[in-house]
Amino acid sequence: MRQLATPPTLSSGLLRPRGFSLLEMAVCTVVIAVLTGVLLQRLLYYREQAELAAVEQLAGVLRTALVLKIGQLQARGKEADIPSLIGKNPIEWLAEKPRNYAGEYFAPTPAQVAPGNWYFDRKTKTLVYLISKEKKFPQGTVNRINFKVEFIRLPPIPAKQSGTSESQTVALTQVNS
Numbered sequence: 713m714r715q716l717a718t719p720p721t722l723s724s725g726l727l728r729p730r731g732f733s734l735l736e737m738a739v740c741t742v743v744i745a746v747l748t749g750v751l752l753q754r755l756l757y758y759r760e761q762a763e764l765a766a767v768e769q770l771a772g773v774l775r776t777a778l779v780l781k782i783g784q785l786q787a788r789g790k791e792a793d794i795p796s797l798i799g800k801n802p803i804e805w806l807a808e809k810p811r812n813y814a815g816e817y818f819a820p821t822p823a824q825v826a827p828g829n830w831y832f833d834r835k836t837k838t839l840v841y842l843i844s845k846e847k848k849f850p851q852g853t854v855n856r857i858n859f860k861v862e863f864i865r866l867p868p869i870p871a872k873q874s875g876t877s878e879s880q881t882v883a884l885t886q887v888n889s
Contacts, residue, residue, distance in 0.1 A: 767841050770810060771859060775884045777805040797882050798863055799837035858887045
């Protein structure tokens with residue numbers, strides 16, 4: 713019967729353990745650097761997306777609070793008071809202010825409010841979010857997103873009778889800087 717050759721082992725002394733060569737170490741370093749760069753870029757993208765989602769989420773909460781405020785006034789028979797909501801600070805309608813709400817200012821300077829925070833501008837009567845980095849948000853957005861409680865006319869209902877009045881209400885809308 714024929715014997716199969718066995719590979720040499722470390723203990724036999726024929727095969728000595730060896731470490732990385734300089735070339736192997738350089739290739740590993742380059743691969744790790746490239747993967748780290750790609751990972752960091754993706755993390756920044758997801759951070760930007762999280763910031764945008766947080767802004768959209770708070771805007772949705774504020775719109776819901778406005779609808780509840782309007783419903784409250786309508787339930788009390790005070791429809792005439794609905795236009796008084798125009799220009800008000802929508803943060804006041806929340807049970808708890810957001811952690812990144814800096815307060816109310818009259819035309820604040822950049823040193824007064826840090827990026828990544830909300831504030832209400834009393835001069836323009838707008839709720840403003842300062843973006844952490846300018847290049848994150850959609851085209852045309854410089855470094856802030858403005859929201860304002862405004863008077864709007866609802867589109868007419870085709871089946872509506874001619875003698876009824878036009879539907880009007882207030883809404884939280886995003887306005888240009």
